[in-house]
Amino acid sequence: xxxxxxxxxxxxxxxxxxxGAVSEIPPLTTEEELTVASEGVDDLTGVERKETTTVMLDxxxxxxxxxxxxxxxxxxxxxxxxxxWNDLAAGAVGAVVLVDTRKVEEAFPSVEFFERRGIxxxxxxNVFSNAYHYEPEELREALAIPVEVPVVTCDARERGLVxxxxxxxxxxxxxxxxxxxxxx
Numbered sequence: 001x002x003x004x005x006x007x008x009x010x011x012x013x014x015x016x017x018x019x020g021a022v023s024e025i026p027p028l029t030t031e032e033e034l035t036v037a038s039e040g041v042d043d044l045t046g047v048e049r050k051e052t053t054t055v056m057l058d059x060x061x062x063x064x065x066x067x068x069x070x071x072x073x074x075x076x077x078x079x080x081x082x083x084x085w086n087d088l089a090a091g092a093v094g095a096v097v098l099v100d101t102r103k104v105e106e107a108f109p110s111v112e113f114f115e116r117r118g119i120x121x122x123x124x125x126n127v128f129s130n131a132y133h134y135e136p137e138e139l140r141e142a143l144a145i146p147v148e149v150p151v152v153t154c155d156a157r158e159r160g161l162v163x164x165x166x167x168x169x170x171x172x173x174x175x176x177x178x179x180x181x182x183x184x
Contacts, residue, residue: 001068001069002069002071003068003093004073004092005070005073005093005094005096005166005169005170006072006088006089006095006096007019007058007072007074007098008074008085008095008097008110008113008114009075009077009097009099009107009110009126010077010099010103010106010109010110011078011106012077013077013099013100014098014100014126014157015058015075015098015156017157018126018162019072019074020058021157021158021162022060022062022072022162022163023060024060024062027059028059028060029058029059029074057074057076057084057088058073058074059073059074060072060074062166070166070170072166073088073092075088089114089117092119093120094119094173095114095119095120095122096121096166097110097111097114097122097124098124098156099123099124099126099143100128100131101128101132101133101134101139102128102130102131104139104142107123107143108143111143120169120173120176122150122151122152122169122172123139123143123145123149123151123152124152124153125139125152125153126156127155136152136153139151150168150169150172152164
């Protein structure tokens, strides 16, 4: 059974790295070089050394068993690519909203996107060495997300921590199934 998951968040938060850290195949990426045309459009605060950006999607795969395969779709972070998000989210079982605590405000559009569509999501705080460490409850309050939405800490470069975020997401999505069945 294919299970579609989306990895979303603001520009430069680590979505491509997240997908690549856990994919069993070389991830498909649509990275393009940042050019002079993006100056004044893409805010490089905190990611000044960033040289490329996703312009369509990232794609990775994780085989859980003969019957279950996770397909990861990384969404581009800039506003101008948001029309793609509807297609990426179609049929998704859940989403990871990756957050950079240096730019927490950039997580609001992602949180709102999945809330409005009723797609289960978790908030995964990507650890950056030069970022302030917030406790999960502080971020929950700052992002105004309900208590049932898990908030986890991860390092998008570390396979084990990315796996933990995905395990939390799948568990959260599965926990919502009985509630949806009871409502119908």
